[in-house]
Amino acid sequence: MHPDISSVLISEEQLRVRVKELAAQISADYQGKHPLFVCILKGAVVFFSDLFRAMKIDCTCDFLGACSYGADTCSSGRVDLYKDVTEQIKGRDVIVVEDIYDTGITLDFVKTHLQSKQPASLSVCVLLDKPARRKPGIDVRPEYVGFTIDPYFVVGYGLDCDQEYRHLPYIGIKK
Ligand code: IMP
Ligand code: MG
Numbered sequence: 001m002h003p004d005i006s007s008v009l010i011s012e013e014q015l016r017v018r019v020k021e022l023a024a025q026i027s028a029d030y031q032g033k034h035p036l037f038v039c040i041l042k043g044a045v046v047f048f049s050d051l052f053r054a055m056k057i058d059c060t061c062d063f064l065g066a067c068s069y070g071a072d073t074c075s076s077g078r079v080d081l082y083k084d085v086t087e088q089i090k091g092r093d094v095i096v097v098e099d100i101y102d103t104g105i106t107l108d109f110v111k112t113h114l115q116s117k118q119p120a121s122l123s124v125c126v127l128l129d130k131p132a133r134r135k136p137g138i139d140v141r142p143e144y145v146g147f148t149i150d151p152y153f154v155v156g157y158g159l160d161c162d163q164e165y166r167h168l169p170y171i172g173i174k175k
Contacts, residue, residue: 002172004175005175006174008170009152009170009171009172010171015146015157020054023054023055023056024054024056025144026051026095026125026144027057030093031057034059034060034093035059035092036089037060038063038064038085038096038114040066040097040110041063041064041066042065043166044097044099046157046166047097047146047157048061051125062086062087064081064083064110064113065081065083065084066106066109067080067082068080068105068109077103089117089118090117092119092120093121094114094119095125096125098127100130100159101124101128101140102130102133104138105135107126107142111124124141124143125143125144127158128171129142129148130150131148152173154171154172155172155174156171
């Protein structure tokens with residue numbers, strides 16, 4: 001285990017199994033459709049690549065760069081959109097893929113932003129949900145949730161602390 005990690009919260013094996021389940025569920029729900037996955041950079045990249053590869057129906061992808069965290073472990077409370085999607089969203093069945101639903105500020109912003117581009121439908125898939133951290137008034141209700149966790153600060157499988165630890169193959173609690 002990495003020396004900066006106190007314990008593994010979600011193992012590689014647990015991630016592998018759950019991501020496959022999510023892909024199977026999304027594939028069934030979107031049968032006969034051709035969804036566009038929008039991966040939120042950078043934290044969702046590792047989760048997205050496993051989820052996307054496990055999809056059983058034809059689908060396409062795009063990337064949106066948004067961040068609400070600075071170098072700290074606490075949300076800055078505002079979202080910076082540094083890269084917009086390039087695919088046409090209008091009329092598409094869009095599935096937003098995000099690493100974590102924490103305060104909800106990022107997902108709330110991203111949903112409003114994509115909704116303004118008039119998709120045929122818009123759903124949200126998050127790997128992790130930290131309900132205890134929700135900002136009052138925010139109610140995104142992701143359609144797909146990998147794991148609901150206690151309000152630890154976690155890293156690995158795409159999640160960072162000051163840009164580090166994204167490569168770890170498990171989700172761990174930072175010391
Ligand atoms: P929110 O806007 O507060 O919901 O935060 C969402 C973003 O904050 C995510 O996309 C993550 O990049 C980051 N974040 C929230 N919690 C954690 C964590 O425990 N570890 C690493 N990044 C986190
Ligand atoms: Mg992020």
